[in-house]
Amino acid sequence: MPTLIELRLKASWEVRPQTRQVHGLACALFEGNQGAHLGQAKPFAVHPLSQEGASGEWLWRAAWLPDTPPPATVTATETLRVGHVSCTVAELLQRRVTHAGLAAGPPRAAVTVSFGSPTYFSQNGSGILHPDPRLIVGSWRRRWNSSLPGPGPLEIGETAWRETLPFLRLAAFDLRTETRESGHGRDQAGFTGTATLRLDRDAPPAARAVLGTLSRFAPYAGTGAQTTHGFGATVLVVTQDG
Numbered sequence: 001m002p003t004l005i006e007l008r009l010k011a012s013w014e015v016r017p018q019t020r021q022v023h024g025l026a027c028a029l030f031e032g033n034q035g036a037h038l039g040q041a042k043p044f045a046v047h048p049l050s051q052e053g054a055s056g057e058w059l060w061r062a063a064w065l066p067d068t069p070p071p072a073t074v075t076a077t078e079t080l081r082v083g084h085v086s087c088t089v090a091e092l093l094q095r096r097v098t099h100a101g102l103a104a105g106p107p108r109a110a111v112t113v114s115f116g117s118p119t120y121f122s123q124n125g126s127g128i129l130h131p132d133p134r135l136i137v138g139s140w141r142r143r144w145n146s147s148l149p150g151p152g153p154l155e156i157g158e159t160a161w162r163e164t165l166p167f168l169r170l171a172a173f174d175l176r177t178e179t180r181e182s183g184h185g186r187d188q189a190g191f192t193g194t195a196t197l198r199l200d201r202d203a204p205p206a207a208r209a210v211l212g213t214l215s216r217f218a219p220y221a222g223t224g225a226q227t228t229h230g231f232g233a234t235v236l237v238v239t240q241d242g
Contacts, residue, residue, distance in 0.1 A: 002102065002147070002220045003064040004095045005029075005074060009049075009087040011056040017049040019183035021083045022230040025049075026062060028080055032073040041146060045222040048117050048180075048230040049082070058087065061233070063220040065147035067099045099147070099154050102216045107208030107242035110171060110198040111215040115223060116233040118180045118190025122225040129189055131175060133168040133197045136223055139232075140214040143221035156210055164210045167203035172196040183229050190224070190231060199242070208242030215239065 007029075026046045047061040064070040074094075080087050113136075121128040121135045128135065141156050148154055175193040182188035197215075199207050215236055223232040 001067050001069065001096050001098050002217070003070050003074075003097075004220060005062045005064065005070070006091075006093045007060045007062070007080075007089055008052065008091040009058040009060060009080065009082075010090045011058060011082065011085050011087045013056075013085045015049070015056070015058060015082050015085050015087070017058075017082055019181050019226075019229050022046060022048060023183060023228055025060070025080055025082055026228055029062060029074060029077060030064065030071055032071070042228045043147060045143075045220065045227040045232075046230055047233040057090075058082075063222075065143060065220055067147065067149060069096075070094070099144075103154055103209075103213045105212055105216055107205065108199075108212035108215055108239050109203075109208055109242040110196060110240040111211060111236065112172075112194055112196040112238035113215070113218060113223075114194045114235045114237050115175075115190075115192050116235060117230055118178045118188065118192060119224045119232040119234075120188065120190040127188060127190075127225070129177065129191055131170060131173060131191055131195055133170045133195075134165055136195070136197065137164070137168060137211065137214055139224050140218050140221055141210075143227075144214060144217050147221075156213070160206050160210055163204050164199075164207040167200040167207050168211075169198050169200065170195060171198035180231065182226070188226070188231070194237060196238075198240075205242070212239075212242065 173195040
């Protein structure tokens with residue numbers, strides 16, 4: 001089931017986390033050191049590592065997206081490697097919810113989200129930095145549908161999406177451009193900060209239900225491209241009931 005995971009790590013040596021190392025850390029946590037090879041579209045998303053308190057202490061947030069329990073490696077792992085540095089898992093916290101639980105929450109007329117790491121979208125091989133609400137919510141929808149076990153009543157299909165898309169607006173934002181090493185030998189720009197997404201007053205009830213469901217899923221899924229590498233880390237800040 002969708003699970004938010006928070007790990008506190010104690011490093012044995014100085015850590016200088018890079019994007020490829022964060023992705024490798026995620027693969028080790030969710031696939032095991034031998035690699036379970038979960039496919040090209042990885043069913044998880046991660047935040048960058050952030051230093052906490054004393055030197056050598058790090059906080060790392062990740063999320064498992066499918067409506068199944070996380071792999072056994074999540075609770076069995078006692079050490080993780082960041083590059084060549086071994087880190088002890090000092091504390092592990094999990095918060096679980098079902099897709100049905102996320103969908104059962106109240107509809108939303110507006111939401112404010114915070115992007116904690118560079119967020120961008122990939123289309124036809126090009127990086128798009130514009131905070132288009134259709135791209136933002138559309139990325140949540142794709143990951144929502146792909147994390148479900150298959151077609152069913154919880155899927156946000158084309159009809160519901162057509163009833164949502166025309167009414168989405170970017171109501172306010174406090175964003176800036178930041179760059180992060182992409183993991184492919186070059187820097188990738190993206191936006192960070194906060195943005196408020198709002199539905200028009202004449203939006204149908206189905207649109208408010210979609211925005212409510214997907215905004216609650218956003219902290220699990222992240223936003224945009226390379227969410228398995230620490231890009232697009234997303235937090236839900238403020239909601240307005242529909």
